Amino acid sequence: MAGRPxxxxxxxxxxxxxxxxFVVLLGAGLLAMPSLVDIxxxxxxxxxxxxxxxxxxMSFLWGYVGILSFGQTAFFGLGGYTYAVLAxxxxxxxxxxxxxxxxxxxxxxxxxxxxxxxxxxxxxLSVMTLVVTLILEKGIRATSGDQFVIGTVRLNGQNGIPxxxxxxxxxxxxxxxxxxxxxxxxxxxxILVYVGLRLLLLTHFGRVLVSIRENERRTELLGYDSRRYxxxxxxxxxxxxxLSGALYAVWGNFVAPEMFNLSQAAQVIIWVIVGGxxxxxxxxxxxxxxxxxxxxxxxQGVGQVTLVLGVVLMVFVLVFNQGLLPTVGLILxxxxxxxxxGTGR
Amino acid sequence: MEQVAIYAYQIGVSxxxxxxxxxxxxxxxxxxxxxxxxxxxxxxxxxxxxVLATQAGLSLWLSMFVAAAVVGLFGIVVExxxxxxxxxxxxxxxxxxxxxxxxxxxxxTTLFGPQSESVVNPLGNVTVGDIALSQYSLAMIAxxxxxxxxxxxxxxxTRFGLIVRGTMQNPDMARGLGVNTDRVFMLTFxxxxxxxxxxGAVLVPITGAAPPMGxxxxxxxxxxxxxGGHLPLIGTVSASAIFGAIDGFVAFVSSxxxxxMSVLFVAIILLRLLPMGITGHLRRGL
Amino acid sequence: xxxxxxLETFALEKRFGGVRAIADVDFRLQTGELRCLIGPNGxxxxxxxxxxxxxxxxxxxxxMFDGTDITAAPAYRIGRLGIGIKNQVPDVxxxxxxxxxxxxxxxxxxxxxxxxxxxxxxxxRLALAPILDAPVGELAHGQxxxxxxxxxxxxxxxxxxxxxxxxxMSLDETNRxxxxxxxxxxxxxxxxVEHDMQFIRQIATKVTVFHQGRILVEDSVDRVxxxxxxxxxxxxxxxxx
Numbered sequence: 001m002a003g004r005p006x007x008x009x010x011x012x013x014x015x016x017x018x019x020x021x022f023v024v025l026l027g028a029g030l031l032a033m034p035s036l037v038d039i040x041x042x043x044x045x046x047x048x049x050x051x052x053x054x055x056x057x058m059s060f061l062w063g064y065v066g067i068l069s070f071g072q073t074a075f076f077g078l079g080g081y082t083y084a085v086l087a088x089x090x091x092x093x094x095x096x097x098x099x100x101x102x103x104x105x106x107x108x109x110x111x112x113x114x115x116x117x118x119x120x121x122x123x124x125l126s127v128m129t130l131v132v133t134l135i136l137e138k139g140i141r142a143t144s145g146d147q148f149v150i151g152t153v154r155l156n157g158q159n160g161i162p163x164x165x166x167x168x169x170x171x172x173x174x175x176x177x178x179x180x181x182x183x184x185x186x187x188x189x190x191i192l193v194y195v196g197l198r199l200l201l202l203t204h205f206g207r208v209l210v211s212i213r214e215n216e217r218r219t220e221l222l223g224y225d226s227r228r229y230x231x232x233x234x235x236x237x238x239x240x241x242x243l244s245g246a247l248y249a250v251w252g253n254f255v256a257p258e259m260f261n262l263s264q265a266a267q268v269i270i271w272v273i274v275g276g277x278x279x280x281x282x283x284x285x286x287x288x289x290x291x292x293x294x295x296x297x298x299x300q301g302v303g304q305v306t307l308v309l310g311v312v313l314m315v316f317v318l319v320f321n322q323g324l325l326p327t328v329g330l331i332l333x334x335x336x337x338x339x340x341x342g343t344g345r
Numbered sequence: 346m347e348q349v350a351i352y353a354y355q356i357g358v359s360x361x362x363x364x365x366x367x368x369x370x371x372x373x374x375x376x377x378x379x380x381x382x383x384x385x386x387x388x389x390x391x392x393x394x395x396v397l398a399t400q401a402g403l404s405l406w407l408s409m410f411v412a413a414a415v416v417g418l419f420g421i422v423v424e425x426x427x428x429x430x431x432x433x434x435x436x437x438x439x440x441x442x443x444x445x446x447x448x449x450x451x452x453x454t455t456l457f458g459p460q461s462e463s464v465v466n467p468l469g470n471v472t473v474g475d476i477a478l479s480q481y482s483l484a485m486i487a488x489x490x491x492x493x494x495x496x497x498x499x500x501x502x503t504r505f506g507l508i509v510r511g512t513m514q515n516p517d518m519a520r521g522l523g524v525n526t527d528r529v530f531m532l533t534f535x536x537x538x539x540x541x542x543x544x545g546a547v548l549v550p551i552t553g554a555a556p557p558m559g560x561x562x563x564x565x566x567x568x569x570x571x572x573g574g575h576l577p578l579i580g581t582v583s584a585s586a587i588f589g590a591i592d593g594f595v596a597f598v599s600s601x602x603x604x605x606m607s608v609l610f611v612a613i614i615l616l617r618l619l620p621m622g623i624t625g626h627l628r629r630g631l
Numbered sequence: 632x633x634x635x636x637x638l639e640t641f642a643l644e645k646r647f648g649g650v651r652a653i654a655d656v657d658f659r660l661q662t663g664e665l666r667c668l669i670g671p672n673g674x675x676x677x678x679x680x681x682x683x684x685x686x687x688x689x690x691x692x693x694x695m696f697d698g699t700d701i702t703a704a705p706a707y708r709i710g711r712l713g714i715g716i717k718n719q720v721p722d723v724x725x726x727x728x729x730x731x732x733x734x735x736x737x738x739x740x741x742x743x744x745x746x747x748x749x750x751x752x753x754x755x756r757l758a759l760a761p762i763l764d765a766p767v768g769e770l771a772h773g774q775x776x777x778x779x780x781x782x783x784x785x786x787x788x789x790x791x792x793x794x795x796x797x798x799x800m801s802l803d804e805t806n807r808x809x810x811x812x813x814x815x816x817x818x819x820x821x822x823x824v825e826h827d828m829q830f831i832r833q834i835a836t837k838v839t840v841f842h843q844g845r846i847l848v849e850d851s852v853d854r855v856x857x858x859x860x861x862x863x864x865x866x867x868x869x870x871x872x
Contacts, residue, residue, distance in 0.1 A: 314445060
């Protein structure tokens with residue numbers, strides 16, 4: 001109780017002061033970074049931040065609404081390709097960036113409508129999103145011929161689209177964002193999305209989402225049309241994944257079918273599961289950790305990174321089901337309890 | 346007339362591929378409710394087993410049975426080490442088998458390299474009018490149908506089949522009647538894996554064997570079994586027939602990717618109209 | 632407020648495969664009534680509730696609620712029209728706290744601060760303050776029942792269906808539940824499924840007996856309890872027990 005007569009419990013308690021402090025410190029740390037480290041580290045951290053957005057889109061759906069969607073990779077790829085094709089065609093990037101948000105949202109809305117309003121079970125939804133992702137990848141790979149041109153841009157199949165324009169500062173007279181600019185943009189967007197999702201979960205809408213995860217039938221009996229809420233969440237997550245994909249295209253000036261790849265999807269899942277899906281910060285940490293691990297493995301010449309990722313995934317599912325952060329939290333709580341017991345409370 | 350024969354042939358081949366890649370999944374996912382994302386890699390293992398067996402001097406036909414045995418045993422090991430801890434935890438099963446799938450792709454690439462291995466097609470062509478049809482493809486259609494009938498008979502007419510069906514319906518009841526359900530789950534999973542390995546071997550002369558080959562089939566297999574609905578065999582057959590016809594036709598007039606996309610498109614519409622799958626309204630059967 | 636028909640079913644039927652769980656049920660309820668449904672296990676009481684609330688779709692017949700045909704309506708629309716149900720097995724948001732559970736229910740009827748007022752009122756009425764912050768999944772069975780009843784009340788429906796509200800409760804809790812039901816009934820129409828005859832005597836005036844998916848008798852408590860046919864199929868076993 002502790003003086004909160006209508007306190008809200010485990011699902012989403014309003015952030016405390018230390019959470020805001022954490023966000024501010026995180027933001028300050030990220031913004032100070034470019035002046036402290038060299039360019040290669042900046043590039044590495046930028047891609048972590050961008051991919052962390054993708055991880056957030058998945059953990060929002062999975063951890064809070066209970067929908068495990070592999071489609072996030074599809075929306076990620078779609079966002080990247082939308083930005084690439086439009087920016088190359090138009091020579092203008094602000095609108096292309098917006099379109100890279102809107103198109104994945106539309107795609108998520110249509111796909112989500114068929115699956116969610118058809119009331120296929122959550123697990124079938126997982127598999128269907130996986131199938132859609134696989135087939136989109138195949139579709140993109142098959143566009144190597146000369147006939148696959150959108151506007152003036154060749155899709156290039158396997159080889160992807162090179163020299164995607166950098167992001168221009170709106171009304172900046174064509175000035176482009178350089179490496180540190182992209183870094184700042186990614187950092188700011190990640191923090192905005194993180195804080196935004198955290199606050200969204202406190203709203204009525206967010207609470208209904210959590211209640212659907214807990215007990216969909218009861219939510220419906222109370223009068224909520226759960227399908228509408230699920231579809232809305234699916235579309236929001238699609239937008240975040242699309243944003244991540246567009247930033248990815250900006251970061252590397254390049255898009256390729258690998259963006260839709262299954263192992264890309266696997267990596268997102270691994271980030272989320274390693275970090276722990278019951279929090280939003282966990283997946284961000286998981287992304288940084290695994291991204292670091294794969295880069296390190298790459299430099300160690302351990303041939304097949306997939307092999308290691310596969311083992312990581314199996315071990316986490318079988319042994320550390322809650323993910324790293326919550327597991328650490330549980331251990332700490334256990335220690336604290338034991339210490340309290342030791343001092344006789 | 347020739348046109349009709351070509352279409353019939355294309356659709357038949359496509360149908361048989363759908364049956365081959367989905368039958369093992371129909372047992373593992375359709376009957377046991379285990380979502381096995383490593384299903385494609387079981388297929389790939391079957392293909393590699395077949396390649397190795399023929400390289401060791403066995404005939405292709407014998408190698409198929411070797412592949413089935415190898416993958417069946419592997420399936421039993423997987424069930425003991427991973428799956429059995431995860432019954433009833435559908436999402437975890439899905440993730441763990443996905444880990445297995447990545448592990449197998451990585452492992453096979455490390456062992457055999459990324460290049461594709463092939464087996465010589467032992468059969469020639471037959472000509473119908475002016476068209477040459479591959480005899481092997483015709484044999485494949487026959488094998489697929491034989492496999493289907495064999496599985497049906499196993500479930501329908503044998504003691505083992507009855508025990509398996511009973512156990513999948515109500516494990517507690519079966520346990521109460523003295524069935525060692527643990528073993529039934531293990532053997533059923535192994536049987537599904539063996540079917541998949543056999544299918545992988547049958548596909549080798551057409552597709553070759555390469556580490557990423559599982560990914561090419563997994564989407565089609567899951568679409569088929571999900572659209573089939575809760576009766577694994579009838580569902581798989583009817584979904585294979587529908588999708589095989591669409592895929593065979595579209596792939597022939599356009600390209601295989603377009604064929605696959607139209608299958609996906611139809612499947613999504615179908616699930617909106619029949620969320621329980623094609624057999625959702627049938628009460629009983631296999 | 633009494634007098635008009637609030638709920639009526641016509642030849643309602645539900646088949647599961649070849650089994651008719653409910654057949655030819657013509658049921659009529661007046662506004663303001665407190666009706667008890669009794670009958671042995673498998674008589675179709677819960678199925679009847681589930682059809683009224685859109686959890687099962689009837690295979691035949693019609694359901695009218697407050698002038699609207701709700702026969703094939705989805706559960707959320709029926710919830711919005713004003714039917715609240717407590718299912719037989721506690722059906723709550725186990726991972727959320729009591730307060731969150733109630734707020735989600737209250738928020739539907741009233742916005743913003745008014746929702747919190749409703750929650751506060753329900754909390755006081757049912758004395759839920761001590762368990763307000765606890766995750767509902769960690770509460771005892773009886774307490775979870777209370778949370779579910781509180782949710783239904785917080786939703787402020789026109790018609791409340793309670794499926795075995797006293798199951799798993801202590802004698803004291805049962806008595807409090809009976810008092811609560813009588814109190815809520817002053818403003819809301821109710822149907823209660825129960826097995827406990829003591830409990831039914833405490834709350835009901837009119838009782839409907841279900842048997843093998845059909846309505847067997849419908850009469851006052853006393854008459855039903857002395858009906859030889861009812862005693863035979865149902866009460867006889869209870870009396871012997």
